[in-house]
Amino acid sequence: MFFDLHRHLEGTLRVATTRALAVRDGHRLAAVDDLDDLLVARGPLGGLVPFLAKVDAAPAAFSRLEDWQRAGRECVEDAAAEGLDYLEIRFAPWFIRQETGLAPEGVIDAVADGVRAASAETGVRTALIGILLRDLGPECGLDQVDTLLSRRDLFCAVDLAGNEGGVPAADFAPAFARARDAGLHVTVHAGEGAGPESVWAAVRHLGAERIGHGVRAAEDPALLEHLAARGITLEVALTSNLHTSVAPSYAAHPVRRLLAAGVPVALCTDDPRASATTLPAEFEAAREAGLTDADLAAVRVNAREAAFG
Numbered sequence: 326m327f328f329d330l331h332r333h334l335e336g337t338l339r340v341a342t343t344r345a346l347a348v349r350d351g352h353r354l355a356a357v358d359d360l361d362d363l364l365v366a367r368g369p370l371g372g373l374v375p376f377l378a379k380v381d382a383a384p385a386a387f388s389r390l391e392d393w394q395r396a397g398r399e400c401v402e403d404a405a406a407e408g409l410d411y412l413e414i415r416f417a418p419w420f421i422r423q424e425t426g427l428a429p430e431g432v433i434d435a436v437a438d439g440v441r442a443a444s445a446e447t448g449v450r451t452a453l454i455g456i457l458l459r460d461l462g463p464e465c466g467l468d469q470v471d472t473l474l475s476r477r478d479l480f481c482a483v484d485l486a487g488n489e490g491g492v493p494a495a496d497f498a499p500a501f502a503r504a505r506d507a508g509l510h511v512t513v514h515a516g517e518g519a520g521p522e523s524v525w526a527a528v529r530h531l532g533a534e535r536i537g538h539g540v541r542a543a544e545d546p547a548l549l550e551h552l553a554a555r556g557i558t559l560e561v562a563l564t565s566n567l568h569t570s571v572a573p574s575y576a577a578h579p580v581r582r583l584l585a586a587g588v589p590v591a592l593c594t595d596d597p598r599a600s601a602t603t604l605p606a607e608f609e610a611a612r613e614a615g616l617t618d619a620d621l622a623a624v625r626v627n628a629r630e631a632a633f634g
């Protein structure tokens with residue numbers, strides 16, 4: 326059973342589709358010589374921000390609502406080709422608006438349509454997570470969450486993503502309280518571009534039930550104990566962590582220490598196009614990181630139990 330709990334729609338947009346849409350519209354991306362190089366990381370990039378630049382370069386070419394329906398469909402088709410049983414797809418409607426000028430509510434509806442159709446065709450079970458973008462600032466957090474809540478039934482959870490070194494998680498507490506009141510689950514990107522204090526903030530101020538990445542929790546034994554005691558699952562994406570230079574290699578990745586501390590870990594892809602990876606490839610990478618068959622079996626159980634959908 327393959328469950329991927331952490332996959333960004335923006336990080337799944339195919340290079341070929343991005344190119345085709347850019348050519349259709351005469352978009353500047355059509356003039357880029359090496360679109361693969363612009364959209365795909367081939368090694369460590371030295372930080373989160375340059376990696377996000379690769380993830381975030383593609384959406385501008387998806388200029389029509391029907392393109393987002395196609396994006397949702399292709400994301401699920403690619404997941405089916407990987408052999409996934411279950412996929413949680415997350416995306417940031419306000420980021421897409423910023424890149425395309427499209428109304429975020431329309432984008433949500435289009436993505437949901439494409440995902441629903443492909444899910445029915447392929448048999449891959451899916452659920453959607455709405456992302457609030459840190460970079461837009463906390464005042465905008467409430468507007469972003471209201472957009473998600475206008476389509477409440479389409480989402481299982483809310484997430485906070487973007488430049489973790491920028492706006493602190495605590496500033497988004499009112500937005501996350503509103504999402505929790507509406508019954509949405511909560512996962513938060515933390516402990517990736519910043520240290521353990523960021524994970525503490527996600528848990529204490531935003532009510533995070535899962536943490537996107539969270540791998541820098543390994544630096545704080547008290548935090549590891551807290552995560553283990555509360556059963557807060559870390560969504561660990563090994564190849565993404567290499568590309569953002571959070572870990573220098575698979576072998577030196579702290580995932581073994583997280584598991585040894587009793588913290589639930591689910592292996593995830595994060596951005597399959599931007600990292601040129603798949604979930605089965607991440608399970609292979611986990612062996613290089615020192616995980617045993619028993620560890621991998623536990624990881625599969627963790628993912629199933631932590632699923633929001």
Ligand SMILES: [Zn+2]
Binds near residue numbers: 331333486514595
């Ligand atoms: Zn992510």
